Amino acid sequence: MPEFLPTAPYRGTRDFLPAEMSVRTQVFGKLYEVIERYGFQRYDGPILEPAEIYEAKSGEEIANQQLYTLTDRGGRRLALRPEMTPSVARMIAGNAGALQFPVRWYSHPNCHRYERPQRGRVREHWQINVDIFGSTSPNTEIEIFELIHDMLSGLGASEDMFVVRANDRNLLSSALTDVVGVTEQQLPEVFALVDRWEKYERDKLAASAEEIGLSGKQFDKLGEVLTAGTALLDELPEHVKESSNLVKVLGSSAADLVRFEPMIVRGLAYYTSTVFEVFDTSPENNRALFGGGAYSDLASMFTSQQIPGFGFGMGDVTLMDFLGTHDLLPKPKAEVDVVVIPVTEDLGDAARTVATALRRSGVRTSVPLEFRKLGKELTRADKAGARVVVIVGREDWDAGSVTVRSLATRDQRVVTVDSAPSTVAELLAD
Amino acid sequence: MPEFLPTAPYRGTRDFLPAEMSVRTQVFGKLYEVIERYGFQRYDGPILEPAEIYEAKSGEEIANQQLYTLTDRGGRRLALRPEMTPSVARMIAGNAGALQFPVRWYSHPNCHRYERPQRGRVREHWQINVDIFGSTSPNTEIEIFELIHDMLSGLGASEDMFVVRANDRNLLSSALTDVVGVTEQQLPEVFALVDRWEKYERDKLAASAEEIGLSGKQFDKLGEVLTAGTALLDELPEHVKESSNLVKVLGSSAADLVRFEPMIVRGLAYYTSTVFEVFDTSPENNRALFGGGAYSDLASMFTSQQIPGFGFGMGDVTLMDFLGTHDLLPKPKAEVDVVVIPVTEDLGDAARTVATALRRSGVRTSVPLEFRKLGKELTRADKAGARVVVIVGREDWDAGSVTVRSLATRDQRVVTVDSAPSTVAELLAD
Numbered sequence: 001m002p003e004f005l006p007t008a009p010y011r012g013t014r015d016f017l018p019a020e021m022s023v024r025t026q027v028f029g030k031l032y033e034v035i036e037r038y039g040f041q042r043y044d045g046p047i048l049e050p051a052e053i054y055e056a057k058s059g060e061e062i063a064n065q066q067l068y069t070l071t072d073r074g075g076r077r078l079a080l081r082p083e084m085t086p087s088v089a090r091m092i093a094g095n096a097g098a099l100q101f102p103v104r105w106y107s108h109p110n111c112h113r114y115e116r117p118q119r120g121r122v123r124e125h126w127q128i129n130v131d132i133f134g135s136t137s138p139n140t141e142i143e144i145f146e147l148i149h150d151m152l153s154g155l156g157a158s159e160d161m162f163v164v165r166a167n168d169r170n171l172l173s174s175a176l177t178d179v180v181g182v183t184e185q186q187l188p189e190v191f192a193l194v195d196r197w198e199k200y201e202r203d204k205l206a207a208s209a210e211e212i213g214l215s216g217k218q219f220d221k222l223g224e225v226l227t228a229g230t231a232l233l234d235e236l237p238e239h240v241k242e243s244s245n246l247v248k249v250l251g252s253s254a255a256d257l258v259r260f261e262p263m264i265v266r267g268l269a270y271y272t273s274t275v276f277e278v279f280d281t282s283p284e285n286n287r288a289l290f291g292g293g294a295y296s297d298l299a300s301m302f303t304s305q306q307i308p309g310f311g312f313g314m315g316d317v318t319l320m321d322f323l324g325t326h327d328l329l330p331k332p333k334a335e336v337d338v339v340v341i342p343v344t345e346d347l348g349d350a351a352r353t354v355a356t357a358l359r360r361s362g363v364r365t366s367v368p369l370e371f372r373k374l375g376k377e378l379t380r381a382d383k384a385g386a387r388v389v390v391i392v393g394r395e396d397w398d399a400g401s402v403t404v405r406s407l408a409t410r411d412q413r414v415v416t417v418d419s420a421p422s423t424v425a426e427l428l429a430d
Numbered sequence: 431m432p433e434f435l436p437t438a439p440y441r442g443t444r445d446f447l448p449a450e451m452s453v454r455t456q457v458f459g460k461l462y463e464v465i466e467r468y469g470f471q472r473y474d475g476p477i478l479e480p481a482e483i484y485e486a487k488s489g490e491e492i493a494n495q496q497l498y499t500l501t502d503r504g505g506r507r508l509a510l511r512p513e514m515t516p517s518v519a520r521m522i523a524g525n526a527g528a529l530q531f532p533v534r535w536y537s538h539p540n541c542h543r544y545e546r547p548q549r550g551r552v553r554e555h556w557q558i559n560v561d562i563f564g565s566t567s568p569n570t571e572i573e574i575f576e577l578i579h580d581m582l583s584g585l586g587a588s589e590d591m592f593v594v595r596a597n598d599r600n601l602l603s604s605a606l607t608d609v610v611g612v613t614e615q616q617l618p619e620v621f622a623l624v625d626r627w628e629k630y631e632r633d634k635l636a637a638s639a640e641e642i643g644l645s646g647k648q649f650d651k652l653g654e655v656l657t658a659g660t661a662l663l664d665e666l667p668e669h670v671k672e673s674s675n676l677v678k679v680l681g682s683s684a685a686d687l688v689r690f691e692p693m694i695v696r697g698l699a700y701y702t703s704t705v706f707e708v709f710d711t712s713p714e715n716n717r718a719l720f721g722g723g724a725y726s727d728l729a730s731m732f733t734s735q736q737i738p739g740f741g742f743g744m745g746d747v748t749l750m751d752f753l754g755t756h757d758l759l760p761k762p763k764a765e766v767d768v769v770v771i772p773v774t775e776d777l778g779d780a781a782r783t784v785a786t787a788l789r790r791s792g793v794r795t796s797v798p799l800e801f802r803k804l805g806k807e808l809t810r811a812d813k814a815g816a817r818v819v820v821i822v823g824r825e826d827w828d829a830g831s832v833t834v835r836s837l838a839t840r841d842q843r844v845v846t847v848d849s850a851p852s853t854v855a856e857l858l859a860d
Contacts, residue, residue, distance in 0.1 A: 004523075004731065004732050004733060004734070005482065005520075005731050005732055006480075007523050007524030007732050008524065009475065009476050009479075009520075010478050010479060010480060011506075013476030013478060014476065015524075016473055016474040016475065017521065018471035018472065018473050018535065021471070021474055022471070024474075025472060036794055037789040037792070037793070037794050037795065038789070038794075038795070038796060039765050039766040039794060039795065039814070041448035041451070041452070041765055042448065042452070043445070043446055043448050044446040044451055044454075045439065045443075045444075045446065046440055046443030046445070047443075047477060047540065047542075047554065048440050048443060048498075048510075048553075049440060050436075052435065068478075068500060068502070069500065070498060070499065070500035072544060073544055076440070076441075080477070090435075090439075090445075091437070091445050093434075093437050094437030094445075095437075100810065100813065102799050102800065104765075105448065110477065112477075112478070114503055123478075132799065135799045135800055137799050137800050139797075139799045140799050142782070143797070143799065150789070252779065253782075254782075301434065301435050302435055302436075302437050303434060303437070335469050335534075348569065349682070349683045352683075352684075356576070359467040359580070362467070363467070364466055364468075365467065365468070365469065366468060366469030367569075367573070369532050369562065369565045369569045369570050370532065370565055370567050380530065383530065384469070
């Protein structure tokens with residue numbers, strides 16, 4: 001047994017030290033702001049949920065292998081939420097009578113999955129969830145696509161850095177059956193194959209297609225269909241297109257927000273028509289950043305009321321990778337704006353008085369906790385990112401004054417104690 | 431088996447619907463702001479931690495009965511953190527070489543304890559943790575006490591609504607041995623008795639004291655000591671007082687921030703000198719809101735480096751009760767500031783264009799997702815808390831104009847599309 005316990009966090013989870021946390025709060029604070037500008041309201045829920053709400057819906061892989069479960073002392077089987085959708089479905093169902101649909105909701109939960117940690121995958125991640133519940137209008141999809149562009153542009157991304165690749169599962173079903181000649185029974189397996197289309201080599205895809213029972217000709221046709229883009233729409237029956245929201249989006253003034261990509265499927269079971277993935281266009285990081293889609297009946301586990309939804313979940317790990325790749329990560333915020341330094345130890349109370357006045361004026365201000373010489377404190381203040389220091393010396397103080405100094409410009413002024421906050425504000429604005 | 435799964439959250443946990451969440455984010459957003467004005471930096475850590483870090487330190491009750499534990503597929507025994515201190519000790523120890531002590535850190539984690547839910551007690555709560563690590567100066571205590579007053583006053587509390595009751599365990603030890611005549615062996619049990627002093631009836635306390643082996647006279651003296659306030663200090667030896675930070679605080683210009691109360695002990699094991707509790711002074715809610723104290727060796731589990739700390743944890747449940755009791759809870763924020771309403775369905779794109787311009791100007795703006803008649807939309811906009819609506823009608827639009835209307839004052843103006851944002855800003859400012 002080691003003498004001391006290890007200091008590393010549990011595998012696949014992360015400590016956020018102040019510098020990392022500052023980046024995280026700046027990025028997500030910006031996202032909250034953009035999301036709320038659309039009238040979305042934030043909600044939150046417990047981390048622990050009854051295990052059965054995941055086992056019923058989230059698909060085999062999560063329920064069987066990736067769920068963290070435990071049994072409480074009352075014998076209740078619980079899980080750490082692996083995603084937010086079942087929780088929000090529970091809340092929406094439980095409060096449907098009091099809600100005025102459609103509602104715009106968002107949240108920022110941490111979610112747990114037991115995964116092998118690797119690039120872009122951790123066991124605890126923070127995920128922004130944005131959804132509109134209670135409307136099947138194509139306007140919901142247009143609004144979500146607009147919001148995604150605004151969120152990424154709010155973080156400094158330009159339109160060439162990402163692309164929203166969207167598909168409608170019903171369009172793909174029609175293309176597969178009507179154009180490729182896939183049978184109803186083969187459909188689920190072909191969907192799974194399409195989901196792997198960009199991840200696997202062509203040989204491996206061909207072998208899978210053969211196993212499913214597709215001919216070589218069908219496999220070639222499948223490849224054409226998946227890469228046809230909007231040209232595919234010409235080959236599909238009118239009644240299929242008419243009932244597709246995505247076709248309406250593509251025919252609207254919002255068409256430039258998305259690119260129609262028939263190969264986008266998304267694994268999770270509950271999407272029922274439109275699905276989309278936001279891709280990083282940079283060669284170094286060419287992959288899905290996040291995605292979402294439409295579900296026709298969100299809360300069927302909890303209520304007979306049919307509640308449709310459209311939305312997405314955006315995880316922090318891939319988002320931060322994207323921002324890093326494009327050099328868009330904000331710098332950590334400085335610890336403080338101002339440090340008030342007493343020149344002698346007996347001036348500690350005086351320094352605290354000045355600091356209190358500065359804080360009341362809204363300035364982030366610290367006072368050294370341990371007494372050190374002025375030179376050392378100036379160095380520390382500089383390291384802490386302070387841009388201004390207020391020096392409290394005995395003679396000045398007895399005369400009712402302090403010295404305010406800009407660490408950037410070296411501009412230095414002796415001012416009355418009362419006017420210190422306004423002088424500090426002036427120097428901070430420089 | 432029921433047809434539908436229950437929609438209530440797991441017992442002792444809470445859903446935060448938008449109205450509740452808005453109150454929560456406003457209250458804690460204000461607290462973050464006040465805390466950061468002192469130069470504290472936020473950090474965060476994983477919810478899952480190795481179970482042994484709690485079993486070693488947090489005291490019997492938590493480890494044995496209140497900890498949520500699970501074993502992962504790799505056989506690792508984990509716990510949902512019941513408190514933040516062991517996590518932050520782990521982080522501080524793991525990064526001590528890179529930190530410039532003293533450091534001011536804060537966090538806002540959710541913590542889990544398996545408790546019987548009752549007023550003020552839940553199984554998942556959100557706790558603000560504020561600590562200064564790496565200094566034993568009395569200035570750390572003064573700063574924390576100042577901060578507590580600023581935090582509560584930032585939430586609207588006046589000084590008569592709460593009191594910070596502080597003690598030093600070493601002063602109490604000295605009073606018990608030197609004044610009451612308690613033996614070294616009796617000390618732990620007498621501390622436990624003191625911890626229950628305000629919760630139990632006098633008869634029960636007397637019975638406990640007798641069991642410990644105190645005489646009736648000693649029990650009476652104990653009662654005097656615990657309620658003596660600062661008068662107790664006169665009875666204590668100089669060398670004990672000289673080494674007490676709390677005595678220094680009480681002798682400083684910050685003395686009015688705390689009240690010396692020899693009966694404050696706090697249960698948790700790791701406090702080593704000063705301990706304090708913030709009490710609500712209202713008769714309806716007269717109890718500890720939160721508390722904290724000093725630990726001389728925070729991270730002894732993880733490192734041989736002795737790192738002192740001083741700080742507190744403030745839970746959301748008792749805080750919200752306090753704010754509710756004193757009528758200080760903020761109102762939930764309105765969903766949006768402005769709704770842009772198309773008068774006919776074909777004006778949806780036009781409405782979206784106006785909404786985009788408004789959002790860019792920083793105004794929270796929504797557009798109806800489903801088309802409804804103007805009257806109905808005006809009612810909905812009012813319910814959503816919008817103060818201004820922009821009405822997009824066909825004739826106006828063709829002439830390059832829209833109608834901007836204040837829902838409060840009924841002030842209504844037809845303006846050009848380009849000047850809509852400035853008109854909206856004007857009406858919102860009214």
